[in-house]
Amino acid sequence: MTVKSVTHLNFRGDARAALEFYRSVFGGDLAVVTYKDAGNVQDSAEADQVMWGQVVTDDGFHVMAYDVPARLPYDQGENSFFLSVRGESAQEITAYWEKLSAGATIVQPLAPAQWAPLYGMLKDRFGVVWVMDVVSEYNG
Known part of the structure; x- marks a missing residue:
């Protein structure tokens, strides 16, 4: 299965x-x-x-x-979820970031981080929070 x-x-x-x-x-x-x-x-x-x-x-x-139909309750909430997109290359993630950032609020600019070659977070124009990073091997 x-x-x-x-x-x-x-x-x-x-x-x-x-x-x-x-x-x-x-x-x-x-x-x-x-x-x-x-x-x-x-x-x-x-x-x-x-x-x-x-x-x-x-x-x-x-x-x-x-x-969600108007007859049902709906509350998008605050920090209720993040949508994570992880890619294998900086080029791939940067291309997605540039497109998603249209009309978005940048929470954390896309940049190198201690745990990833690139990491960033934004809230898109629909209120969805995206976490984007380039996958790296963990050596903890």
């Missing part, structure tokens, strides 16, 4: 825009099913919102998202 963990992000009306943005950063395939597509419209104002969506790349990036 194989198990795979996938980050699933919850939004209030921004899931499509967030998924499209993440596809522009990481590439890959975007799939979106709206509440209308699924025949699950409970509020006509939310018919075109995302009931299920994902971005998947051939090199392993995978994120899912949906729009």
Whole structure:
């Protein structure tokens, strides 16, 4: 048996825009099913919102998202999670960082750290906190 963990992000009306943005950063395939597509419209104002969506790349990036309906409670919270992207090269991580940083708040600039050749943290324009680093061998 194989198990795979996938980050699933919850939004209030921004899931499509967030998924499209993440596809522009990481590439890959975007799939979106709206509440209308699924025949699950409970509020006509939310018919075109995302009931299920994902971005998947051939090199392993995978994120899912949906729009929490207005009838359900939603609180994005503060520091409720970080989405970590670890790459094998500084070039790869820097390219993702440059794209993700559009409209973002930089929490920790992308720079060398004691534990990694590059490490940085930002809060993107959708409120998602990304931790990005280049994988290094731990010699503790």
